Amino acid sequence: MRTFRIIQIATFAGFALATWLLASRLDTGRLRPYDVGIVPKASTLRWLSLGHPTLAANLLWLKAVQYIGEPRANERGWEKLYPLADVVTDLDPRHGYAYQVAGTLLSTFGHVPESNAILEKGTRALPDRYILPYLRAFNAFYYDDDWTTAGRFAEISARSPGAPPHVRQNVLAYYVKGQRADAAIAFLEQSLAEAKDPETRKAVEGQLKQALLERDAVRVDEAVEKWRTRYVIGPLFLEQLVGEKLLPAIPPDPHGGELYVDEEGRVRSTANPYRFSKPEPLWARIPRPRSEKEGKAP
Amino acid sequence: MRHLVAISLVTVREVLRRKLQVNLLFFGVALVGASYLMGGLTLGERYRILSDLGLTAMQLIGVLVAVFVGSNLVTGDMERRVLQPILAKPISRSGYLLGRYLGLALVLVLNLSVMAGLFALILAADSGSLRPVGRAFVEAVALQGVQFLVVGAVAILFSAITSPTLAAIFTLAVAISGQMTGEIRALWHGPGTWIPRLLWYLLPNLSSLNANEALVYRTPPPAQAWLAALYGAAYAGAALALAVIVFERRDLR
Secondary structure, three states, rough: OOOHHHHHHHHHHHHHHHHHHHHHHHHHHHOOOOOOOOOOOHHHHHHHOOOOOHHHHHHHHHHHHHHHHOOHHHOOOOOOOOHHHHHHHHHHOOOHHHHHHHHHHHHHHHHHHHHHHHHHHHHHHHHOHHHHHHHHHHHOOOHHOOOHHHHHHHHHHHHOOOOOOOOHHHHHHHHHHOOOHHHHHHHHHHHHHHHOOOOHHHHHHHHHHHHHHHHHHHHHHHHHHHHHHOOOOOOOOOHHHHHHHOOOOOOOOOOOOOOEOOOOOOEEEEOOOOOOOOOHHHHHHHOOOOOOOOOOOO | HHHHHHHHHHHHHHHHHOOOHHHHHHHHHHHHHHHEEEEEEEOOHHHHHHHHHHHHHHHHHHHHHHHHHHHHHHHHHHHHHOOHHHHOOOOHHHHHHHHHHHHHHHHHHHHHHHHHHHHHHHHHHHHHHHHOOOHHHHHHHHHHHHHHHHHHHHHHHHHOOOOOHHHHHHHHHHHHHHHHHHHHHHHOOOOOOOOHHHHHHHOOOOOHHHHHHHHOOOOOHHHHHHHHHHHHHHHHHHHHHHHHHHHHHHHHH
């Protein structure tokens, strides 16, 4: 009887030891960074979700969160993030945070066209979520050096309900830097017409004046540049540009002061000397997305 | 009427004593609780995961109780030979069947109330306010209740026709297919559309009684949802009427 009991215990101990050893072997699979093998099609998941597409979207989103949160994500790569976000938002087009997070991360890790695609999809699906076109505008100027597109998306963002007032300033800045001050003026004139409270009116009026200044100042800047080419030094008075027929007339200062040329050769207003800086070249702005495969910069 | 109430109360007591019902309810409570933990796995918008998973857990358990308890109610009595003494009393077969269904419905509503109460507590505790337990929540739970009643009626129908095992399998198949009717509707275009059309009218349209999206986005369910609730009541009525017709003619020997 006692021998039988010992055999029982020994059998149990043998199986328990084997289980522990095998389990520790199984664990080696987890040394690899977390990855998603296959991203199923949205149409397949829709069928499999048994009438619960939002549930399927949320479960896939949890997978996407694990994918994003993997500490060795750069070693693994980010190829699956766009398909994941695309399927999640196909199943639940109102999943605003999925567009936002995927759009931000994809551009950060060098997948700018995919980031643009998911943000544009979100902008179409959720017209009241201002942050999506706002991020798309950021991608346009920061990664693609396309200030006009940035202005267009910032304009969509500024028109979204709940957009903070500073987005209007972005529209102005992007259009001006994209040499499209006329588009900024059209947008601000419409904003002024729609402004309901005196504070907003005042702010938009100031921005409109700046847009008008930027539009006219570009022409004066060009005339000053031609003068410099001709005489090496800049003009002492702006009237000299008219005398030399480089300008038909000196445009009025929308801020109510007078225009003058500063030491850098840029035209400014005496009432408000602020001018938008010229855009930096793309190479000076973007650090290349780093991956551990490429090694670190010295 | 008195007999109907008596049978339904007996059914409630009987079902509440069954291990299957108790275990499933316990599992349901655990699942709803687990949705709270799952909410912690997400990145932002925790409420979205919590509400969606919690509501689906309730639905899963409610449907399973309706299927497995309901499919055993009538044929179980026949197999245990307790049906004949009951029908020997001045109780009609239809009265017995409807009493059984009413009892099942009470149990399903009771289960739903327990799970919904816990779910509401979790949502309120998570957000620190009663805002998530508003109109969208109440309507989503109510629609889910209608869904359980439809599945329960289908279970009673199959239970009146066939054995408990087959009744459970058939009811489960109908409950799963009923969740896919939204997709079946998409197949109405092109050749051979009479098959999806037939299925659409034959199967209970349970997917129209899902209010997960409305709860996740805290919007009231669309007007169609209330039409769907009426439809659900009509479907349950039709299933019970058919069950009565079949049961009246069934040889109980």
